[in-house]
Amino acid sequence: MIAKVIVDVPSRQTDRPFDYEVPKDLESWVEVGSRVGVPFGGRVLQGFVIELAETADIDPKRLKSISELLDPMPPLLPDLIELAKWMSDKYCCSWTTALQAMIPAALKGKAERYISLNDDPEFSAEEYGLTALLPEDMMDWIGKQKQVKLETLQQRFPDYAPAIKEALREGLLLEQTSIRDRLAIRKVLTVFPPEDEAAAREALQSFPARAGKQRELLAFMLERGEAMPLQAMLAEAGGSPASVRALVDKGLLGMHEVEQERDPYAGRNFQRTEPLPLMPGQQTVYERIAATVSRGESQALLLHGVTGSGKTEVYMQSIQHCLELGKQAIVLVPEISLTPQMVERFKGRFGDAVAVLHSRLSNGERYDEWRKIRSRRVEVAIGARSAIFAPFERIGLIIIDEEHESSYKQEESPKYHARDVAVRRARQHGAAVVLGSATPSLESFAAASRQPAPGKESALLPMPERVGSRPMPPVQVIDMRSELQDGNRSMFSRRLHAALIERLERGEQSVLLLNRRGYSTFVMCRSCGYTAACPHCDISLTYHQKSRALRCHYCGHAELAPKECPSCSSEHIRYFGTGTQRVEEELAKLFPGIRVIRMDVDTTTEKHSHEKLLKQFGERKADVLLGTQMVAKGLDFPFVTLVGVIAADTSLNLPDFRSAERTFQLLTQVAGRAGRHHLPGEVVIQTYSPEHYAIVTAQQHDYAAFVREELKHRGVMGYPPFCRLVLVTMSHEQLPLLSSVSEQFAERLRGLAADEGVLGPLEGGLPRAMDILGPVASPISRMKDRYRFQCVIKYRGNIDVPALLRQAMAPFIEGSPLKLVQFSIDVDPQVIL
Numbered sequence: 001m002i003a004k005v006i007v008d009v010p011s012r013q014t015d016r017p018f019d020y021e022v023p024k025d026l027e028s029w030v031e032v033g034s035r036v037g038v039p040f041g042g043r044v045l046q047g048f049v050i051e052l053a054e055t056a057d058i059d060p061k062r063l064k065s066i067s068e069l070l071d072p073m074p075p076l077l078p079d080l081i082e083l084a085k086w087m088s089d090k091y092c093c094s095w096t097t098a099l100q101a102m103i104p105a106a107l108k109g110k111a112e113r114y115i116s117l118n119d120d121p122e123f124s125a126e127e128y129g130l131t132a133l134l135p136e137d138m139m140d141w142i143g144k145q146k147q148v149k150l151e152t153l154q155q156r157f158p159d160y161a162p163a164i165k166e167a168l169r170e171g172l173l174l175e176q177t178s179i180r181d182r183l184a185i186r187k188v189l190t191v192f193p194p195e196d197e198a199a200a201r202e203a204l205q206s207f208p209a210r211a212g213k214q215r216e217l218l219a220f221m222l223e224r225g226e227a228m229p230l231q232a233m234l235a236e237a238g239g240s241p242a243s244v245r246a247l248v249d250k251g252l253l254g255m256h257e258v259e260q261e262r263d264p265y266a267g268r269n270f271q272r273t274e275p276l277p278l279m280p281g282q283q284t285v286y287e288r289i290a291a292t293v294s295r296g297e298s299q300a301l302l303l304h305g306v307t308g309s310g311k312t313e314v315y316m317q318s319i320q321h322c323l324e325l326g327k328q329a330i331v332l333v334p335e336i337s338l339t340p341q342m343v344e345r346f347k348g349r350f351g352d353a354v355a356v357l358h359s360r361l362s363n364g365e366r367y368d369e370w371r372k373i374r375s376r377r378v379e380v381a382i383g384a385r386s387a388i389f390a391p392f393e394r395i396g397l398i399i400i401d402e403e404h405e406s407s408y409k410q411e412e413s414p415k416y417h418a419r420d421v422a423v424r425r426a427r428q429h430g431a432a433v434v435l436g437s438a439t440p441s442l443e444s445f446a447a448a449s450r451q452p453a454p455g456k457e458s459a460l461l462p463m464p465e466r467v468g469s470r471p472m473p474p475v476q477v478i479d480m481r482s483e484l485q486d487g488n489r490s491m492f493s494r495r496l497h498a499a500l501i502e503r504l505e506r507g508e509q510s511v512l513l514l515n516r517r518g519y520s521t522f523v524m525c526r527s528c529g530y531t532a533a534c535p536h537c538d539i540s541l542t543y544h545q546k547s548r549a550l551r552c553h554y555c556g557h558a559e560l561a562p563k564e565c566p567s568c569s570s571e572h573i574r575y576f577g578t579g580t581q582r583v584e585e586e587l588a589k590l591f592p593g594i595r596v597i598r599m600d601v602d603t604t605t606e607k608h609s610h611e612k613l614l615k616q617f618g619e620r621k622a623d624v625l626l627g628t629q630m631v632a633k634g635l636d637f638p639f640v641t642l643v644g645v646i647a648a649d650t651s652l653n654l655p656d657f658r659s660a661e662r663t664f665q666l667l668t669q670v671a672g673r674a675g676r677h678h679l680p681g682e683v684v685i686q687t688y689s690p691e692h693y694a695i696v697t698a699q700q701h702d703y704a705a706f707v708r709e710e711l712k713h714r715g716v717m718g719y720p721p722f723c724r725l726v727l728v729t730m731s732h733e734q735l736p737l738l739s740s741v742s743e744q745f746a747e748r749l750r751g752l753a754a755d756e757g758v759l760g761p762l763e764g765g766l767p768r769a770m771d772i773l774g775p776v777a778s779p780i781s782r783m784k785d786r787y788r789f790q791c792v793i794k795y796r797g798n799i800d801v802p803a804l805l806r807q808a809m810a811p812f813i814e815g816s817p818l819k820l821v822q823f824s825i826d827v828d829p830q831v832i833l
């Protein structure tokens with residue numbers, strides 16, 4: 001049997017399956033999706049079996065064998081293997097990169113080298129005159145251990161590296177490579193009650209007096225009647241491991257190692273919840289989703305429900321329906337809203353049938369949650385982006401909450417968008433996809449608004465009302481320019497100031513949002529305007545108050561913050577702390593005694609800090625929750641009656657075609673935190689551009705008006721959803737070489753597009769058109785000492801752009817990797833900064 005294996009070398013030249021013979025004893029184990037170790041270029045590397053075949057495509061004499069099978073049960077399923085191929089085509093990444101993205105980090109094995117003695121009876125060290133090569137104690141040690149790690153051997157005998165090498169060459173020592181996973185399954189020695197209870201009870205009567213402890217232990221286990229870890233048993237019943245072992249030897253108790261799972265939610269009791277009677281709006285939507293799931297139709301539905309309309313309840317009842325059909329469900333949520341609130345809701349409804357995958361778990365915990373899915377012990381997976389790869393076999397429903405969130409796009413390779421992968425995976429399984437949001441992305445909204453095919457219903461499912469017909473909170477927009485004219489220099493407008501006082505007096509809570517972007521921490525000289533920049537990247541350094549250091553976000557470069565200006569020696573050099581720190585200080589000054597919880601990157605670095613802070617706020621231990629984007633989403637606190645936005649426009653002015661959309665989304669989401677329960681809410685938005693349509697429409701809670709206006713702009717400028725984008729970034733240390741290669745690349749691409757008959761500006765109204773802009777220097781023109789150029793490709797219609805890109809790149813990616821210009825391709829980029 002031949003296995004076609006994708007080997008873990010992420011280079012474009014080796015991005016294809018290689019043939020390996022499956023050893024006879026592994027034939028019944030190796031499957032499509034198995035992870036194996038295979039010899040490759042003199043080493044053993046990890047790979048995935050993507051196909052099994054009878055015959056090899058290469059000369060059988062050159063055929064090598066699989067060296068090891070890494071897991072008894074394949075970590076990947078055939079549908080995921082196929083999905084990886086699709087991802088590698090669509091996103092222009094290597095196959096192995098796509099496959100690696102699908103398995104938990106704990107399974108990304110690393111090759112290790114082991115040394116043993118050559119115990120082949122034919123081999124004689126004397127004969128080859130090798131007896132003196134290695135010291136006797138080393139030979140003894142290796143012999144006793146049978147197999148030692150090369151690293152350990154070198155540490156123990158540091159002076160013998162050349163001798164060890166020679167011994168390996170001469171065959172005195174043998175080397176094996178093997179893939180070791182980054183972490184093993186946790187095993188616990190467990191004691192089992194007697195298999196034959198009657199016999200054990202009999203034995204209990206006839207125990208000799210001196211074996212009193214054994215008697216006690218046996219009685220204890222008989223009483224208990226179920227297995228328990230040895231440690232726990234000894235702690236509870238007393239006694240020593242030796243007495244337990246004696247009972248095991250007598251065949252009265254059983255004992256062996258049992259895999260144990262780390263359960264991050266162990267010991268937490270989730271209050272069981274029952275499905276709520278749905279509101280009429282929820283009911284209509286639920287019925288559409290349930291019918292689609294029942295039909296096994298892979299349709300993508302857009303649930304456009306305003307904040308507080310009860311989307312989560314609709315998700316949960318739809319999942320319930322899916323489970324009743326014997327199928328599984330995946331729920332994607334943005335990492336940031338994987339708060340205890342969200343987890344609690346799902347655990348409360350589905351109990352142990354839920355696996356939770358998020359990045360704040362340790363690798364081990366994540367792996368264990370993943371194994372619950374793989375071994376079919378759970379039915380529902382809830383997690384961030386990568387949970388879309390949950391290895392379920394019969395998916396009936398995929399839900400993407402807050403579908404407009406940019407965190408669904410992975411920024412490193414494979415640069416996939418979970419929404420597109422979900423649609424593809426749903427097609428494989430005949431599963432329904434539900435995209436939910438109060439502020440859908442323009443792409444999803446445009447797709448769902450398209451005229452449905454004849455006989456089909458619309459994909460757009462609106463829920464325009466809040467649960468219980470609660471009103472949307474009134475929003476006031478404050479023009480900060482007139483505040484200044486009236487002599488108010490504070491960062492709080494008079495209205496926001498007064499509103500905060502009211503909440504303090506009434507004992508209600510407030511959420512304050514500071515749009516962090518544009519408020520970063522930087523260093524500036526007041527005398528000459530000098531700002532500290534990274535010597536390796538074209539970007540300014542940020543100031544970290546704790547370590548008093550300046551750091552680069554891109555390459556990690558760090559230096560001590562200067563006391564005087566390096567440029568003009570002035571002492572008037574100023575460090576600007578994070579925006580949120582400044583707001584916090586100001587709050588303390590203006591409202592003595594106010595209790596503030598600050599939530600930003602600085603206060604949420606520790607593992608559970610995010611949860612802790614929210615919990616405190618939920619318990620009303622603070623008056624104000626102040627933070628960045630983190631406070632805008634998903635929170636549902638009954639006593640929050642005021643939401644204030646300190647400066648709405650910081651994200652409006654970014655040179656990014658989505659900046660208006662992002663601003664509208666952020667304002668709408670954060671405004672939605674107010675007045676969700678019995679107490680009415682109020683929102684105050686401070687801005688310098690009160691007339692901007694993103695702010696006006698957010699004030700009116702008018703998504704449709706925002707979309708109309710935004711679509712006009714996108715149409716004029718030629719941006720999605722009117723076309724699609726691909727960003728190609730090229731980098732190299734030498735500017736002249738980079739400039740010449742990027743010109744040649746763009747020329748080739750234009751030639752290929754012209755051959756296809758699609759080259760040209762998009763304005764022409766052709767159904768298929770492709771425009772290639774650039775190359776130009778990237779907005780960050782140098783990073784990690786490499787210069788960067790980019791091309792932006794805009795296209796419309798059914799054009800296989802990735803295939804054209806591969807062809808255009810081909811001449812530049814062959815040969816020695818060191819001299820090569822590096823190409824990075826981002827399909828459907830979220831930011832083109």
Ligand SMILES: Nc1ncnc2c1ncn2[C@@H]1O[C@H](COP(=O)(O)OP(=O)(O)OP(=O)(O)O)[C@@H](O)[C@H]1O
Binds near residue numbers: 276282305311633635
């Ligand atoms: N049918 C119902 N009957 C009573 N209460 C409900 C019902 N459905 C939802 N709720 C409650 O309404 C509140 C808002 O619901 P939920 O948080 O699901 O809204 P949402 O649409 O997800 O909002 P957001 O987009 O702002 O997160 C919650 O407290 C929820 O428990």
Ligand SMILES: [Zn+2]
Binds near residue numbers: 525527530
């Ligand atoms: Zn200066």
Ligand SMILES: [Zn+2]
Binds near residue numbers: 534554555556
């Ligand atoms: Zn840098």
